[in-house]
Structure formats: C-alpha cells, structure tokens
Amino acid sequence: MAAEVDPVAKFKYRRATLISSTARIEWKTKRMSKGLSKIVLTGMLVSTLAVPAPAAEPAARPIESTHSKSHSKTKSKITSRVHHLVLRFRGVPTYADSFSSDDPTFDDPIVRKAVVDGLGRYNGSVVAVDPNTGRILTVVNQKIAFGDGYIPCSTIKPTIAIAALEENVITRDTMLKVSRRKYMNLTDALAHSNNVFFEELGRRMGFDTVSKYGRLLGLGELAGYNLPEEHPGSFPTQAPAFGGVARMSSFGEGIQMTPLQLVALGAAFANGGTLYYLQYPRTQEDIQAFTPRVKRDLNIANVLPEVREGMLAAVLYGTGRLSYDAGGDETALGKTGTCDDHTNPSRIGWFVSYAGDSQHPKIALAVLLRGNTRRVMGPTAAQVAGHIYRNLREQNYFGEPAKIDQVQTLTSGK
Numbered sequence: 528m529a530a531e532v533d534p535v536a537k538f539k540y541r542r543a544t545l546i547s548s549t550a551r552i553e554w555k556t557k558r559m560s561k562g563l564s565k566i567v568l569t570g571m572l573v574s575t576l577a578v579p580a581p582a583a584e585p586a587a588r589p590i591e592s593t594h595s596k597s598h599s600k601t602k603s604k605i606t607s608r609v610h611h612l613v614l615r616f617r618g619v620p621t622y623a624d625s626f627s628s629d630d631p632t633f634d635d636p637i638v639r640k641a642v643v644d645g646l647g648r649y650n651g652s653v654v655a656v657d658p659n660t661g662r663i664l665t666v667v668n669q670k671i672a673f674g675d676g677y678i679p680c681s682t683i684k685p686t687i688a689i690a691a692l693e694e695n696v697i698t699r700d701t702m703l704k705v706s707r708r709k710y711m712n713l714t715d716a717l718a719h720s721n722n723v724f725f726e727e728l729g730r731r732m733g734f735d736t737v738s739k740y741g742r743l744l745g746l747g748e749l750a751g752y753n754l755p756e757e758h759p760g761s762f763p764t765q766a767p768a769f770g771g772v773a774r775m776s777s778f779g780e781g782i783q784m785t786p787l788q789l790v791a792l793g794a795a796f797a798n799g800g801t802l803y804y805l806q807y808p809r810t811q812e813d814i815q816a817f818t819p820r821v822k823r824d825l826n827i828a829n830v831l832p833e834v835r836e837g838m839l840a841a842v843l844y845g846t847g848r849l850s851y852d853a854g855g856d857e858t859a860l861g862k863t864g865t866c867d868d869h870t871n872p873s874r875i876g877w878f879v880s881y882a883g884d885s886q887h888p889k890i891a892l893a894v895l896l897r898g899n900t901r902r903v904m905g906p907t908a909a910q911v912a913g914h915i916y917r918n919l920r921e922q923n924y925f926g927e928p929a930k931i932d933q934v935q936t937l938t939s940g941k
Contacts, residue, residue, distance in 0.1 A: 619650070619872065619873035619874075619897055619898055619899050620650055620898060620899065621649070621650055621896075621897075621898030621899060621900045621902055621903055622648040622649060622650060622898070623648075623649075623650035625646055625649065625650060625651055625652065625667060625668040625671075626643050626646070626667050626668060628669075628670065629666070629667065629668065629669050630669070631665065632809070633808060633809050633810065633811075633813075633814065634664065634665040634666070635655075635664040635665055637919070637922050637924060638655050638664040638665045638890070638919070638924075639664075639665040639667070640918070641915050641918035641919045641922065641924070642655055642665055642667050642915055643667060644914065644915075644918055645911050645912070645913075645914035645915035645918055646667055646894075646911055646915075647911075647914075649896050649898075649907075649911065650896065650897050650898050651668060651671070651876075651894065651895050651896040651897055651908070651911075652666075652667060652668035652669075652671035652672045652786050652894075652895045653665075653666075653667045653668070653786075653892060653893065653894050653895070653911070653915070654666050654667075654672050654786045654787055654789075654790045654892070654893045655790070655890055655891070655892050655915075656790050656791070656794050656805060656890070656891050657794075657889075657890065657891075658793070658794035658795075658797035658798045658881055658888050658889075658890070658891040659798055659819075659887065659888070660803065660817070660819040661791070661794065661803025661804055661805050661806055661819055661820065662805075662806055662807075662808070662817060662819070663751075663805050663806065663807040664890065666807065669756075671786070671895065671897075672785065672786045672787060672895075673754070673756045673757045673758065673785070673787070674758055674785065675758045675760065675761075675783060675785075675871070676758065676760030676761065676783035676784050676785040676788070677783060677784065677785075677868045677870075677871055677875055677895065677897075678778065678779050678780070678782065678783065678784070678866060678868045678869075678870065678875060679778075679779030679782055679784040679789070679864060679877065680778055680779060680864030680865055680866035680875055680876075680877050680905065681720045681722075681777070681778065681779075681846075681862065681863060681864040681865065681866070681877075681905065682779070682784075682789060682862050682863070682864035682877045682878075682879050683741075683775075683776065683777075683778070683779035683782065683784075683864075684716075684717060684720065684725050684776075684777070684862060685717070685792075685796065685834050685837075685838065685862055685879075686740060686741055686744050686746070686792070687725050687728055687729065687732075687737065687740075687776045687777075688713060688717065688725075688728075688833070688834050688837065689740060689744070689827055689830060689831075689834060690728075690732060690736060690737060690739075690740035690741075691728045691731075691732060692713075692830035692833055692834070693740070693827065693830055694732060694736060696728060696731050696732055697713060697728065699712065699713055699714070699833040699836075700712055701713065703716075703723075703724050703727055703728075705721050705723040705724050706723070711724050713833055713834075713837055714833075714836050714837045714840050715837075715840065716837070717834070717837025717838060717840065717841055717845070717862065718837055718840035718841045718843075718844060718845030718846070719841075719845050719846060720841070720845070720846045720862075720863060720864075720905075722777040722778070723777075725776045725777040726773035726774065726776060726777045727773075728776055729771075729772045729773045729774075729775060729776025729777070730772065730773050730776075732772075732776075733772060734765065734766040734771075734772045734775075737772055737775060737776055738762070738763075741762055741782070742762060743823075743825065744792055744795070744802070744825065745788050745791055745792055745795075745802055745822070746760065746762050746782060746784060746788060747759060747760060747761060747762025747782075748788075750785065750787040750788045750790075750791040750804070750805050751787055751804060751805040751806065751807065752804035752805065752806050752820050753806070754787075754805070754807060757785070757787060758785065759785075760782070760783040760784050760785045760788055761782065761783040762781075762782055762783075763775070763781035763782065766781075767780045767781035778866050779864075779866075783870060786893040786895050787805055787893075789877070789879050789893040789895075790805070790879065790891050790892065790893035791803065791805050792879065793879040793880065793881050793891040793892070793893060794881065794891040795825055795827075796831065796834065796835065796838070796860075796881065797860075797881035797883075797888040797891050798888065799828050799831065800824060800825040800826060800827045800828045800831060801821055801824055801825070802821070802822045802823050802824075802825055803819055803820065803821055803822060804820040804821070804822050806819075806820065835860055837862075838860035838861055838862050839858070839860045841860075841861055841862055841863065842859055842860060842861050842880075842909075846863040846905055846906055846909070847861040847862065847863050847878060847880070847905070847906070847909040848906075848909070849906050849907075849909045849910035849913055850878065850880060850909040850910065850912040850913040850916070851913060852913055852916045852917050852920060854917065854920065855916065855917070855920040855925065856925070857882045857883050857884070857889070857916065857920065857925040858882065858883070858884070858885050859880060859881070859882040859912075859916055860880065860881060860882075861878055861879060861880030861881075861909060861912065862878070862879050862880075863876075863877065863878050863904075863905025863906060863908065863909050864876070864877035864878070864879075864905045864908075865877075865904040865905040865906075873897045873898060873899065873903070874897070874898055874899060874900070874901070874903040874904070875895070875896070875897060875903065876894075876895070876896035876897075876903045876904040876905050876906075876907050876908040877893075877894065877895055877896075877905055877908055878892070878893075878894040878905055878908035878909045878911070878912050879891075879892070879893050879894075880892045880894075880909075880912050882916055882925070883925055884925075889924065889925055889927075890919070890924075892912050892915065894908040894909075894911050894912050895908070896908050896911070
C-alpha cells in the first residue's frame with residue numbers, strides 16, 4: 528500500500544516550485560528587457576547620426592507609469608546629447624583623404640613620403656621645415672595649412688612660458704599650486720600640459736604682456752614669404768570674453784593659428800631663437816637660388832633651455848610620449864594641444880615638434896588633426912609625428928649633416 532502524502536507538505540512543495548518558476552520567468556524577462564533597451568538605444572544612435580527624419584504629426588499622449596517616464600527621460604537625454612555632438616561637429620570627419628589634391632612637385636621627396644605615410648588616413652595637415660633656413664620641405668593638405676587657422680589649444684603654452692620667464696614672473700624652479708595638495712614647476716607643467724599653471728601665469732602677466740609676446744613670436748601675421756595663398760590667422764585686440772586672459776594663456780582662446788605659424792615658432796625654438804620667413808620654392812630656379820630670410824631675432828636664447836626642458840619632458844613622460852622613437856638617436860622635443868574649435872567647429876589635435884642633433888636640428892614639424900571623435904587629440908598628433916620620425920630614421924635622414932651656413936642669409940628690417 529502506497530504511503531499517504533501529507534497534504535500540507537504537498538502544498539508547500541507546489542508553492543515553492545511556483546515561486547521558483549515565477550522568479551526564473553521574471554529574470555528572463557528582465558534580461559530580454561535590457562537587451563531590447565540596448566537595441567533601442569543603438570537604433571536611436573544610428574538613426575540620429577543619419578539624416579534626421581521629417582517630424583511626425585503629434586500623437587495622443589499615452590498613460591505612462593513612473594518607471595516608463597524615467598526611462599523615456601533618460602533616452603531623451605541621450606538623444607539630446609548625441610544630437611548636440613553631431614550638430615556641433617557635423618561634416619568634419621576624423622578620417623579623410625588629406626593629400627591627393629596637393630601639388631608636391633618641388634617637395635623634398637623623402638620628407639613628403641614620410642609625412643604622408645605618418646599621417647595615414649587622418650583628416651589633417653602636416654608642415655615640415657628646415658629650422659636652420661626656414662625652407663618648407665613639404666606641406667601635406669595645403670588647403671588646411673594655408674587656411675584661416677584654428678585655436679592653438681595647449682600649443683600656446685610654450686609662448687606663455689617664454690613670456691613669463693622673460694618678464695621674471697617665474698623661474699625654472701618656481702612652484703605654483705595647481706590643486707588642493709599639488710604644486711608644479713614649469714617643466715612638469717609643460718610635460719603634463721597643466722591648465723591651472725598657465726592660467727595663473729596669464730593672470731599674473733595680464734593681457735597686454737601676453738599679447739606682446741604672442742605677436743613677437745609671430746601670431747596674427749603671415750609666417751611665409753611670397754606665399755599668396757597663405758592667411759595670417761588672427762590675434763585678439765582684447766582679452767576674450769570667455770575665460771579672459773587666463774583661458775587665452777592655457778587654450779589660446781580668441782586666437783586663430785595656422786600650421787605655418789606654429790611650425791615657424793617650433794623652428795625658432797629649435798635653432799636658438801631666430802624666426803625665419805617660411806619659403807616654399809616651387810621651381811627648380813627658386814630651389815637653386817634659395818636664400819634664407821630672417822624675420823627677426825627673438826632674443827630668447829637665455830630662457831629657451833627651460834622651455835626646451837619642458838618640451839623634452841612632454842616627449843619622455845608627458846602628453847607627447849607617443850612621438851618618442853625608441854629606435855633612434857635623434858633628440859625630439861614637442862608640445863601637444865587638444866581642445867574644441869568653435870570658430871571652425873571640430874575637435875582639434877595639435878603637435879609642434881623638432882628633432883635631430885641638439886646643436887643643429889634637422890626638421891621641425893607642425894601636425895594638425897581635425898574630426899568629430901575623441902581620437903582627435905594632441906597625443907594622437909604626437910603619435911603621427913612619431914611615425915614620421917621613424918620613417919625618416921629608416922631612410923637615414925638624420926644621419927646626414929644639417930645643411931647650414933652654406934648660403935647667405937637676408938635679414939628683414941621688419
């Protein structure tokens with residue numbers, strides 16, 4: 528005879544089984560709901576990046592629970608943010624053909640190839656010059672290089688450092704407070720591109736002093752000689768409304784700088800303080816008759832070592848470390864810049880650099896990247912420069928002595 532089943536135990540067993548089944552169903556439902564939410568949000572992002580659909584007729588407002596209202600609010604915020612980013616940088620791709628429309632007939636072929644390979648698919652421009660003469664070796668993406676210019680971002684900081692050292696606002700060892708418990712000297716501030724440090728320098732010097740040195744170092748004027756397609760960028764006549772002289776000293780707010788201006792400045796840092804007119808010989812006769820032209824002597828040799836030390840630190844352990852060529856003997860120094868340009872809406876990545884023998888550097892570079900993604904930044908521009916230096920080293924470019932003192936130099940009275 529079969530054992531009699533306790534009705535109470537049987538009830539408890541069925542109840543536990545039912546609860547377990549219900550829990551499993553709820554768990555699966557939640558997983559499906561999360562997956563569906565991801566699909567919905569992905570679809571929203573894709574559809575937002577595409578051409579917006581025409582507005583639909585307003586529909587009757589459904590009755591929603593508190594949870595669905597919160598979920599809709601979150602989706603609305605995400606959609607709004609995506610729209611904001613897309614509208615802000617629409618039409619400025621991170622990757623583009625940056626060199627096929629150039630005329631490279633009279634460029635240095637070794638430098639041109641190294642730069643084109645280094646820039647790759649990025650949307651940007653690179654200008655390379657001989658820092659000992661001011662001769663342009665190559666211009667990749669000539670349309671951008673000769674254009675109206677872009678905000679300098681943190682590449683303005685070496686200029687501010689020169690001004691502060693010349694005006695005795697700081698010395699090499701001056702420590703400034705940059706956060707609650709942190710102080711920095713100039714070397715580390717340049718290496719890590721510390722904004723607070725340079726904002727404080729700007730406030731201490733004031734707009735007139737910052738403007739004086741910015742113009743002295745070539746901002747707001749043509750960098751080239753007899754380059755009809757070049758634009759001079761712009762330099763403000765008063766402190767910018769947004770952030771004042773402080774932000775002007777950390778991001779270059781209110782300034783529009785061209786790759787030509789930046790590479791001319793980099794060349795001056797490389798050669799000891801001579802600002803050359805950049806010349807771009809485009810005929811064989813111009814190449815044979817090339818004569819360097821000095822725009823002005825900056826008289827900054829006494830403070831350059833401190834700035835160079837910071838630019839070297841940026842390459843060794845700071846924001847420009849992706850430019851370091853571990854396989855080369857050449858000494859490379861540089862400074863990165865990253866920010867958003869609201870005048871020509873896009874993200875901006877800069878890197879100014881020079882490399883070669885410490886006494887006679889071989890090449891100065893200005894790398895500019897534009898786009899609409901976070902890949903566009905100063906460290907990426909530094910990485911491009913690193914690829915260029917490696918390409919040049921593999922062609923034994925740095926093994927050849929720099930060609931200096933072989934031609935007469937003309938000095939401008941301007």
